[in-house]
Amino acid sequence: MNSKVQLDPASIPSRQSQVSAEEWQLRVDLAAAYRLVALYGWDELIFTHLSARIPGAEHHFLINPFGMMFDEITASSLVRVDQDGNKLDPNDFDINPAGFTIHSAVHAVREDAHCVMHTHTTEGVAVSAQQDGLLALSQQSLFPLSNLSYHDYEGVALREDEKARLQADLGTTNFMILRNHGLLTVGSTVADTFLNMFILQRACEIQVATLAGNRALTPIPAGIVDTIKQQADQVTKGMGGKLAWPGLLRKLDRVNPGYAD
Template sequence: MNSKVQLDPASIPSRKDQVSAEEWQLRVDLAAAYRLIALFGWDDLIFTHLSARLPGEEHHFLINPFGMMFDEITASSLVRVDQDGNKLDPNDFDINPAGFTIHSAIHAVRDDATCVMHTHTTAGVAVSAQQEGLLPLSQQSLFPLSNLSYHDYEGVALREDEKARLQADLGSTNFMILRNHGLLTVGSSVADTFLNMFILQRACEIQLQALSGNRPLTPIPDGIVQTIKQQADQVTKGMGGKLAWPGLLRKLDRENPGYAD
């Protein structure tokens, strides 16, 4: 696959028999997440990224080829890169270096972050620009608020020195709002990370709708925010994103099959 050749998912040979079963499953899940992001309207043309750490000690990762739309990503089209964003297969398509700057910074310090997702949705960017950030206005907002961090905007993420500040701001949280930029979630699996993004995105959408109503609002008391983590486990029966993931894959199979190619 030459990076100078037009991106065509249909022309990419299957890698199913070239990788381990564990890597193939991760590829399928990550490709599905890309297509779900597009299906829900959270993509930004070819920009923003989802990444996943491959099993093993090599610190290798999967990320999207730069130039391919999210709704056409396949398991075989995902690019394997090292911690510095170098392609491990020279025949793979190129990746976006700005995208991997953010992802590599997080993967480097968060061994629990198997997956990292970053979006530029209208609602996410709008809330990121609001001085107070995410407000406790909905049940959905409580899950991110119990585990949320912020990172100030420093321009397009190309500079190596920003990584340390991004890492420090994220800390041990799984939800981050990138000021004037968008949303970011991490998780121990693709399914968990997608569920985190779904909840954060929905909370931002609700906040914008509530603020547009020009009526007094009723914030949720701080004490309730502090109890939400335990309640989250009860809601998902301790399964996290895995509870909804099979249904999401069935939805994809109906509406945009082919991600597992």
């Protein structure tokens, strides 16, 4: 697509009639997630990325067009790529190669990780740079701590050989802190993955604020972390991200409609 179209997402024709109903719904949810990331101030201009796997054996997935702001992404502007980073539609936008490296690594080995979100927020990067990582200082921190992994920084994620190390570090966890880099969450749906990122981000915000207070800390006893996985289902009535997702979409419809175009 030419630069003029790239600067004017409204000129992109709708793809709703060109894809399955299932893929279209996935596009709508992922576009909404991009706009919610912008709404909550977790974006970094055109950088960082969210992706979602399209159902099927091909391991194709959707990712953001490189150069478009998160608050203007639409369902039709998302780029469909294969596991090797090739655009399925040559007329699509280009993608961020670093985004492809991280996301394709996860999608290749985690069949349950239908969605992957990655951010570079101030608080997330700050905690990722702290030697002890995420601390058990708040109720919010306990949910990620029960299912958290770390990946050491190796430079901008462009090298193919880093994939295997990232995959091994992630393992079966749904929360990851990329050292000196940022945050990553995965989930079976866009809604679940967004909720995971919301909780991890909030835990990092609280930790940065707490440490800035320069007072003696009251850490949560280690044994409590073991009970959190069961309590999480009780908090969301077993619905996970689906409980909050309709309200988040209604909020978007009020303040930034158009994501479903």
